[in-house]
Amino acid sequence: MTKNRFLMNLTWELKNLFRFPFPEILLALFTYMIFQSHFGLFSGTFQSLSWDQITYDLTWKTTYDTAFLTLQAYIPMAVLASVFATLAFAYEIENGLLKVHFSHPTSRRAIFSSKFLSCFLIIFATLSCSLLFFAFMYIPENDLYLIINSRFTLSILLLAALESFFIVSLTVTFSILSKKASVSLVGSFATIYIIQLLSQTENLTLLPPRAFSWELEFLFPLSYIGRYNLSMLPNFLIMPIVSILLTIFSYIYFSRRLELS
């Protein structure tokens, strides 16, 4: 049976992006996060020794730590995403590789989807690995929490997916619009960094990366009370909607409007 062209493109794009030494990138990321973190061992709150109290304390600390980790990972992830989006889109547009790619029997839709998905998968895998590493290795209490409630793992993965989706959609949009590798690399990272600086002001808490705290507050009650905190739903939806809109815009521009010199 002949293989789907989209899968062929995806394999090709992943090979393209995996030219980079990923174990080293992950190691650098872990080191960065270890130096940036200020975690203490969890102690002192087990005094009541009631099961409910222990669960509550663990949940609170885990939620807090994960939120902190998500914020910590945001800038390194933005750097990585800028590099990958630039390699997958702007570099190929600038150097004429995309023109050669367009001259093969594969649709622009398949090319965009495979490039976007390969960027997303790599960023998501890197972020998930680092979040899970910290949640279950660096903070020993979380090992216990994992045994108590495995839904926590899914919440972390979903959070990583939402953050990766936003970063990738923004960098890819910037990369396609700029069409130049240098502009894409610097511009997309600068945009993310400026948004991050703005999010530190009090009135702009819905901007990333602080917006991911809202995602966390919506997702994590599921881990310990078994249901979502619906009052947080509007805030939770903002980042996915923005990411979807950016992706749709870049998709339409790439498949219908993009002209190569």
Next chain:
Amino acid sequence: MYRNLNITLSITLIFAEQTLNLISVNELTKRYGRLEALQKVSFTIEEGVTGLIGPNGAGKSTLIKILLGIITANQGEAKIFGLDSRKERSKIMERVGVLHEKPSLPSWVTARQYLEYVASLKRLANLNEEVKRVSEICSLTDFIDRRIGTFSAGMVQRIGLADALIGKPELVILDEPTANLDPLGRFDVLTKIKRLRDDEDMNFLISTHILSELEKVCDSVIILNEGSVLTYGLFNELISRYASPKYTLKVDDPKRFIEDISKKTVTNIEVKDDLILAEVKDYAQFIKEVNDMVKQGVIVLEELKPLSPTLEDIFIEAIRRKEA
């Protein structure tokens, strides 16, 4: 019954007519800001080898990009095999091979990996055999397992050509196919184009400004200048339409001949290495005057030969007529 037969015949004729036109371009206009790169360009291309010629900035590459659906025209339509070049790009590309000018290929893979990827996109059953076939045609066999990043510009050009020939496409579009190649490589590529046309029935659209190379292989020609088509048609037709007949003469006294021949019969006359090169306006009158001179003993005629016009002559004449 006869009515049905008529309808069937008409449909067959329409179908036959459509399949004859490999490429049809109608009123194609492309603007880059204020610059009009193509101005209402229209032509059709039939089977064989077609040359797309014109000076730099004539619009050749823009036209090729529109045909391949890489850029969109502001007006008009372009069709390959009767399919819209923009909307049905993927279908077209299954039957078309392309070599871009100075192709940029992924430097991090080997030539074999790249060609296998292209062959898999064309859904070919036996990738290894196909890669072997095209690498033999393009003289790549010894380098097939080397990374593309280590190749010279000429070798990259050969991989680009191999990419275009994968899957024996019905139409191969080549943009400056001999750029980056040494004289031997150029000769090799042109010989292969001829062989593929004759043996494999492949059709070519070749864009180049090296006219002397193109005239060795092309059956028909499209001449572009400043974004519009000056002329197009079969090479032989264009010769009779554009080129004024040229003759070489060897006489004992060239100076005397040039002084005595009537200026009404020739448009241009010059002497090169004791040979007279005459561009004849009125053939009958020219021959009569030469005969008279020989009979009167003014000159001794040693040789009189017609000179076939080159593509360059046609090109210059087409531009001259437009300017006139």
